[in-house]
Amino acid sequence: xxxxxxxxxxxxxxxxxxxxxxxxxxxxxxxxxxxxxxxxxxxxxxxxxxxxxxxxxxxxxxxxxxxxxxxxxxxxxxxxxxxxxxxxxxxxxxxxxxxxxxxxxxxxxxxxxxxxxxxxxxxxxxxxxxxxxxxxxxxxxxxxxxxxxxxxxxxxxxxxxxxxxxxxxxxxxxxxxxxxxxxxxxxxxxxxxxxxxxxxxxxxxxxxxxxxxxxxxxxxxxxxxxxxxxx
Amino acid sequence: xxxxxxxxxxxxxxxxxxxxxxxxxxxxxxxxxxxxxxxxxxxxxxxxxxxxxxxxxxxxxxxxxxxxxxxxxxxxxxxxxxxxxxxxxxxxxxxxxxxxxxxxxxxxxxxxxxxxxxxxxxxxxxxxxxxxxxxxxxxxxxxxxxxxxxxxxxxxxxxxxxxxxxxxxxxxxxxxxxxxxxxxxxxxxxx
Numbered sequence: 001x002x003x004x005x006x007x008x009x010x011x012x013x014x015x016x017x018x019x020x021x022x023x024x025x026x027x028x029x030x031x032x033x034x035x036x037x038x039x040x041x042x043x044x045x046x047x048x049x050x051x052x053x054x055x056x057x058x059x060x061x062x063x064x065x066x067x068x069x070x071x072x073x074x075x076x077x078x079x080x081x082x083x084x085x086x087x088x089x090x091x092x093x094x095x096x097x098x099x100x101x102x103x104x105x106x107x108x109x110x111x112x113x114x115x116x117x118x119x120x121x122x123x124x125x126x127x128x129x130x131x132x133x134x135x136x137x138x139x140x141x142x143x144x145x146x147x148x149x150x151x152x153x154x155x156x157x158x159x160x161x162x163x164x165x166x167x168x169x170x171x172x173x174x175x176x177x178x179x180x181x182x183x184x185x186x187x188x189x190x191x192x193x194x195x196x197x198x199x200x201x202x203x204x205x206x207x208x209x210x211x212x213x214x215x216x217x218x219x220x221x222x223x224x225x226x227x228x229x230x231x
Numbered sequence: 232x233x234x235x236x237x238x239x240x241x242x243x244x245x246x247x248x249x250x251x252x253x254x255x256x257x258x259x260x261x262x263x264x265x266x267x268x269x270x271x272x273x274x275x276x277x278x279x280x281x282x283x284x285x286x287x288x289x290x291x292x293x294x295x296x297x298x299x300x301x302x303x304x305x306x307x308x309x310x311x312x313x314x315x316x317x318x319x320x321x322x323x324x325x326x327x328x329x330x331x332x333x334x335x336x337x338x339x340x341x342x343x344x345x346x347x348x349x350x351x352x353x354x355x356x357x358x359x360x361x362x363x364x365x366x367x368x369x370x371x372x373x374x375x376x377x378x379x380x381x382x383x384x385x386x387x388x389x390x391x392x393x394x395x396x397x398x399x400x401x402x403x404x405x406x407x408x409x410x411x412x413x414x415x416x417x418x419x420x421x422x
Contacts, residue, residue, distance in 0.1 A: 032363060066247050070254050077258035081265045088269035091276060098362040099336040185363055 003128055010132020016109040017140035018199045023109040026100045027141055028188040032152070035159040037145025038138065039093040043082055043101060045134030048110050049127065050078045055118040056126035062119070071114050072105075079105045092164035109133065148191050152183030280356050281329060281342065288344030288352030289317055289325045300326070300420075309412035325351055326420065328413040332405040336360045339369070339402070343376075343410055345417040350376040350383075353410075365402030368395055372406060381414045 016022045030040040054074055055062075062070050083101050086094040094101060104110065113133050118126040149156055155171040181187040286292065297315040306314075313329040325346030332339050336359035344351040353373040360366040368389070375388050375395070385407050389395055396403025 029361075029363065036362075061250075063247055063250060065243075066251050069251055073251070073254050073258050077261055080262050084262075084265050084269040084273075088272040088276075091273075095357070096362055098359055098366060100362075102359075 006128045007132035011136035015136040023107045029100050031145040032183045033149045034145045036096045037141040041138030041141045048134045049130040051075050052118040052126040052130035055114045056123045059119050076105045090161045093161040148182045154178040284342045284354040285327050288354050330409040332409040334360050334405045335365050335401040343413050365399045385410045
């Protein structure tokens, strides 16, 4: 249960994009479409998993005074490796992500998880934390990419990561009704703002609903005891 | 570990850089190892794209084996890495240049073809420009210069009515400089 909680916290409660508002540059830049958003999410997931595991593995060896440069070197190495592998085997995705692939190095989400979690916890927990945070990031960029592409083009065009060919294209409404600003850079800010506002509205509602449900459960469990005492 | 060694009397000013140095050494080894098997794949893809691009930029289906023409040091200094002459029998069809210029995000590799005194096509091989910024310029270059005379002002052709390179001058200037260098060389060749 505790292990599942680590994953769920990383994905939802501490969601890097919508709750903590961290690492927004690649989120804004690579979400003009679902395909590039998912590609960025997968690259980020790979980097955060390896960086958390490596940092956790050598956490007892890293001197406190130089932990930051050591982690930067580790993260930069992992990003470089992921970038080289992508350029070799997923060239179209690498071209779509462009410079944003390289700047995963300075993504504060990866650094924050390495510093605040992997340095203090075991390998398995760090791995699960990376899975949760990475999945939360994928969910965020997918949601943003989906909303932007849908409103901005009226369709969802899912492209292959390998050769960039369209795998499937679903048109939801005619292109003449699309609001093309949402696939531009400025539209990314507007859509992110809208989604953050929606989530900021929903989170307390869900919290209150959960609280009420817990109260109702507690009252229901007290009822039989009171009835027994009354008898 | 470093603290234990420090307690034994070893100087931290030596130990900490040594530790960081060894982390860098391992990282360098990992990157070199991955590079050793990804670089050939990437290079092969570039060669395949270039080979397919020669016919594409000239707008032809076949030709004799192309002749590699000598490149002057001045042309090479402007990023031109190869110049090929395509013929069919004794008739010269056109010339294709392979060019590598420095954009905003790194090297931009492209091909440009010339035929009958005109730009016959432009083909991007690879680039690392920001996709939603400088990267927006590159896919439009071909349609803007194709079938325009080699003496044309390339910057005006690229900018057109919508000022395509406006605000993206690092990418735009690199492409324009590369195209101008090739056009000048082509005009000198056919003169």
